[in-house]
Amino acid sequence: MDNSGILHFTLAEVKRMMNIKDNLNDDFLIYSFDGGVSPRDMNVHLYGPVRADVIGIAVLYDGKARVNINTRNYDVHENMALMLLPSSIYKVECSENARGFIFAVSSSMLRTDMNISFSSLVPIGLQMYNNPCFTFSESAGMVLGEYVELVRSLLQNDNYDVNAMRGLLSSLFFFMNSIMEKYLNERKQKSDSGDNRNSRLMCEFIRLLTENFRTEHRIAFYADKLCLTPKYFSSLIKQTSGKSASDWIDGIIVSEAKLLLLYSDLSVQQIAYQLNFPTASFFGTYFKRHTGMTPGDFRNHKQ
Numbered sequence: 205m206d207n208s209g210i211l212h213f214t215l216a217e218v219k220r221m222m223n224i225k226d227n228l229n230d231d232f233l234i235y236s237f238d239g240g241v242s243p244r245d246m247n248v249h250l251y252g253p254v255r256a257d258v259i260g261i262a263v264l265y266d267g268k269a270r271v272n273i274n275t276r277n278y279d280v281h282e283n284m285a286l287m288l289l290p291s292s293i294y295k296v297e298c299s300e301n302a303r304g305f306i307f308a309v310s311s312s313m314l315r316t317d318m319n320i321s322f323s324s325l326v327p328i329g330l331q332m333y334n335n336p337c338f339t340f341s342e343s344a345g346m347v348l349g350e351y352v353e354l355v356r357s358l359l360q361n362d363n364y365d366v367n368a369m370r371g372l373l374s375s376l377f378f379f380m381n382s383i384m385e386k387y388l389n390e391r392k393q394k395s396d397s398g399d400n401r402n403s404r405l406m407c408e409f410i411r412l413l414t415e416n417f418r419t420e421h422r423i424a425f426y427a428d429k430l431c432l433t434p435k436y437f438s439s440l441i442k443q444t445s446g447k448s449a450s451d452w453i454d455g456i457i458v459s460e461a462k463l464l465l466l467y468s469d470l471s472v473q474q475i476a477y478q479l480n481f482p483t484a485s486f487f488g489t490y491f492k493r494h495t496g497m498t499p500g501d502f503r504n505h506k507q
Contacts, residue, residue, distance in 0.1 A: 215258055215310050231313035232373065233258075234355055236305040237298075260288040260308030261380050263340075263348055267302030271295070275462045278337050283345055287336040287384070290414065293463050305352050307376065338387040351376045405430055406444045409452075417456045419480045423449050458494045461487075465503040472499045 216230030262271075262285060269280040272295040280286055288308055332338070340348070355376070358369055412429055420426070426449065427437035441449040457479060464475045476487035491499050 215308060231310040233260075233308045234305060234352065236352060236356075238303045255293045258288055258308040258310060259290055260306065262286045262288060262304065262306045263345075264302060264304040265345060265349075266304075267299040269299065269302055270297045273336065274459050275466060280337055283342065284337055284339050285380075285383070287332045287338070289332075289336065293467070305348075307352075307380070309373070309377075332384065332388075338384055340383050340387070344383050347379065348376075351379065402440060402444045405432075405440060409441060409449070413452060413456060417453060417460070418478065421453060421457065421480065423453070426453075454494055458491065461491055461499070462495075462502065465499055475499070 214230075215233055219230060219233055262280075264280050264282060264284050264286075266282050268282075271278050271280060271286060273292050278286065288306075351372070355369070355372060358364060358372065408430060409426055412426055416425070423438060424434045427434040430437060432440070438449045441447070441452065445452070447455075461475060461479060464470055464478070465472075468475075470478065472488065473484040476484045479487065481487035481490065488498050488500075491497075491502070495502060497505065
């Protein structure tokens with residue numbers, strides 16, 4: 205549990221709570237469920253609200269699920285999947301006939317063991333941020349199922365080889381990436397990702413933002429970290445993502461404020477302090493400007 209009162213788990217802790225034992229290290233999880241996800245299989249704490257630092261995907265073949273991510277509800281049905289993003293907060297409700305699997309890795313494993321760079325994921329990640337649900341075809345679903353079975357078989361094989369597993373997981377990750385790309389293309393939501401340099405800078409901005417937004421709200425701070433002028437930095441972020449740098453900063457601050465108001469016992473003054481606002485009054489004005497409600501009204505209305 206972090207100092208906000210929200211349960212915060214690493215992937216290793218999630219695996220221990222779900223009693224998952226395999227030949228892989230604690231930076232990887234693949235979990236199949238058939239007939240719903242019950243507290244017997246998944247510790248009741250994992251229903252949420254919880255924060256987990258993972259990157260991955262939850263796939264649903266049958267049944268229904270309602271997933272709340274950062275205070276927004278998403279309805280997931282058969283042949284749909286959900287992108288799991290770092291530092292998001294989840295609450296999950298599944299129907300009794302839910303069948304599917306969860307595939308997740310830590311960011312460190314993604315970079316090292318699987319040799320996948322964040323910059324290659326930024327274009328899709330930006331587009332999936334506000335709507336992380338996507339559909340997949342029946343044939344794609346069959347291939348995903350075959351991947352899961354192959355992973356399971358390899359884990360149980362006497363000739364298990366960690367390098368073979370890393371290659372298989374990388375292949376699975378890229379295949380899921382292609383499914384998301386196809387989905388975005390079909391919905392005509394895919395935009396030009398820009399050159400590699402812009403993608404790398406955008407990736408670095410997102411990393412800096414998630415690490416520093418509680419204390420740093422100024423565009424100049426992030427521009428300086430990237431060795432850019434604030435004006436050029438702002439135009440680059442707008443060109444690459446379609447959103448201004450200030451929108452990104454305000455969005456993550458407001459999202460965190462909502463989460464703390466809903467899922468913690470912190471007072472408005474304590475939340476203002478935690479998010480580095482000079483006073484509770486200043487924080488209240490900022491929150492109302494972006495949500496149309498005062499922090500107190502938002503907490504009471506949602507409860």
